[in-house]
Amino acid sequence: MNFKLTEEHLAVQEAAREFAQNELLPGVIERDNQQKFPAEQIKQMGELGLMGMMVDPKYNGGGMDTISYVLAMEEISKVDASASVAMSVNNSLVCWGLENFGTEEQKEKYLKRLALGKVIGAFCLSEPEAGSDATSQKTTAEDKGDHYLVNGTKNWITNGNSASVYLVIAQTDPEKGHRGINALIMDKEMDGFVVGKKEDKLGIRGSDTHSLMFSDVKVPKENRIGDDGFGFKFAMKTLTGGRIGIASQALGIASGAYELSLAYSKERKAFGKEISKHQAIQFKLADMATQIDAARLLCLKAAYLKDTDQNYSKASAMAKLYASQIAMEVSIEAVQIHGGYGYVKEYHVERLMRDAKITQIYEGTSEIQKIVISRELLK
Ligand SMILES: Cc1cc2nc3c(=O)[nH]c(=O)nc-3n(C[C@H](O)[C@H](O)[C@H](O)COP(=O)(O)OP(=O)(O)OC[C@H]3O[C@@H](n4cnc5c(N)ncnc54)[C@H](O)[C@@H]3O)c2cc1C
Numbered sequence: 001m002n003f004k005l006t007e008e009h010l011a012v013q014e015a016a017r018e019f020a021q022n023e024l025l026p027g028v029i030e031r032d033n034q035q036k037f038p039a040e041q042i043k044q045m046g047e048l049g050l051m052g053m054m055v056d057p058k059y060n061g062g063g064m065d066t067i068s069y070v071l072a073m074e075e076i077s078k079v080d081a082s083a084s085v086a087m088s089v090n091n092s093l094v095c096w097g098l099e100n101f102g103t104e105e106q107k108e109k110y111l112k113r114l115a116l117g118k119v120i121g122a123f124c125l126s127e128p129e130a131g132s133d134a135t136s137q138k139t140t141a142e143d144k145g146d147h148y149l150v151n152g153t154k155n156w157i158t159n160g161n162s163a164s165v166y167l168v169i170a171q172t173d174p175e176k177g178h179r180g181i182n183a184l185i186m187d188k189e190m191d192g193f194v195v196g197k198k199e200d201k202l203g204i205r206g207s208d209t210h211s212l213m214f215s216d217v218k219v220p221k222e223n224r225i226g227d228d229g230f231g232f233k234f235a236m237k238t239l240t241g242g243r244i245g246i247a248s249q250a251l252g253i254a255s256g257a258y259e260l261s262l263a264y265s266k267e268r269k270a271f272g273k274e275i276s277k278h279q280a281i282q283f284k285l286a287d288m289a290t291q292i293d294a295a296r297l298l299c300l301k302a303a304y305l306k307d308t309d310q311n312y313s314k315a316s317a318m319a320k321l322y323a324s325q326i327a328m329e330v331s332i333e334a335v336q337i338h339g340g341y342g343y344v345k346e347y348h349v350e351r352l353m354r355d356a357k358i359t360q361i362y363e364g365t366s367e368i369q370k371i372v373i374s375r376e377l378l379k
Contacts, residue, residue: 016075046117066303077252082206088245094121122163141170160210181231203354247319250327250359257334314376321369324359
């Protein structure tokens with residue numbers, strides 16, 4: 001076993017850290033206040049190669065491994081979780097899904113632009129009545145010979161308005177249950193495609209979360225991903241990898257909150273000495289650092305298993321379950337260490353605390369991760 005990162009890994013980590021500190025940090029508080037999507041910054045992330053990190057260079061990707069992706073996600077998420085969720089959805093759901101299950105034509109037409117971050121993608125599974133129970137899809141994709149006619153509503157779609165390419169899960173044959181579900185590529189310009197209201201959220205307020213409405217949208221057959229009925233499997237396989245991205249986002253939120261707390265504790269004085277000299281604060285820092293290290297190891301293990309073509313389903317669920325839990329705990333402690341200053345926007349930790357919560361909900365709630373883990377344990 002080797003815990004040493006390679007030169008390439010360290011270079012990716014350093015580049016992502018520099019970008020986050022220089023380009024994302026200025027303005028992050030305003031974007032959160034104004035619920036402003038970091039469009040300009042995402043464009044720059046595309047130019048840096050962060051939007052299609054794991055895609056094969058022949059499709060304009062960075063050809064990097066999942067470990068590099070975890071390292072970059074952590075650095076971006078330390079500063080701006082709204083930018084990192086756009087990065088995560090584009091990399092591990094949209095690009096990965098298309099590269100692994102799309103046709104050559106789909107990769108040429110869509111993946112090449114997505115991997116460069118010239119356009120971004122969205123992954124549309126959830127509906128008003130289908131969240132954790134993703135099999136109960138109400139969106140329909142009626143088979144009309146050379147095309148599907150799509151009708152329905154999707155909820156909570158990240159990059160909902162900013163995306164150009166949408167991977168949409170819809171029911172074609174209800175009699176076949178989840179085996180009758182398809183995954184279709186939609187363009188925003190398709191007739192009948194309507195972007196609904198933007199959600200006013202607790203955290204990741206810069207992220208662009210919308211509902212989407214489809215009314216008789218004609219999607220050509222060549223836009224179906226995989227064989228007829230592959231859609232549900234496609235969604236589940238894609239989300240298994242996506243969880244490594246969200247786990248790394250949670251890890252980054254935790255480590256960002258910890259780093260700010262460590263620095264603050266060395267500056268702030270109470271009772272004649274720095275608060276870092278009080279054992280109660282030292283113990284908080286010790287707990288936070290230990291939790292973060294454990295979460296990082298789970299993320300890197302899941303990434304390693306994925307990179308070496310081993311089963312990573314349990315590992316990615318464990319990484320997401322644990323990292324999201326400690327992101328909550330660590331960010332709450334970070335606010336506590338900052339005292340009253342932690343409760344105001346200027347010191348960043350209150351935002352990190354609000355951002356942490358979503359990591360326990362999207363791409364499978366913590367309860368769903370426990371179902372995935374226990375299923376694997378009891379196989
Ligand atoms: C900001 C944001 C961004 C999102 N982005 C996307 C996106 O880009 N694409 C997308 O498709 N979706 C997205 N989602 C949706 C997200 O994945 C769902 O909200 C999530 O899967 C939970 O579904 P739900 O909200 O319907 O909750 P429900 O499924 O109704 O769950 C409610 C509660 O019941 C629990 N529960 C449900 N079933 C079980 C069970 N069998 N056992 C134990 N407990 C259970 C859940 O864990 C939860 O605590 C996003 C959501 C948010 C808030």
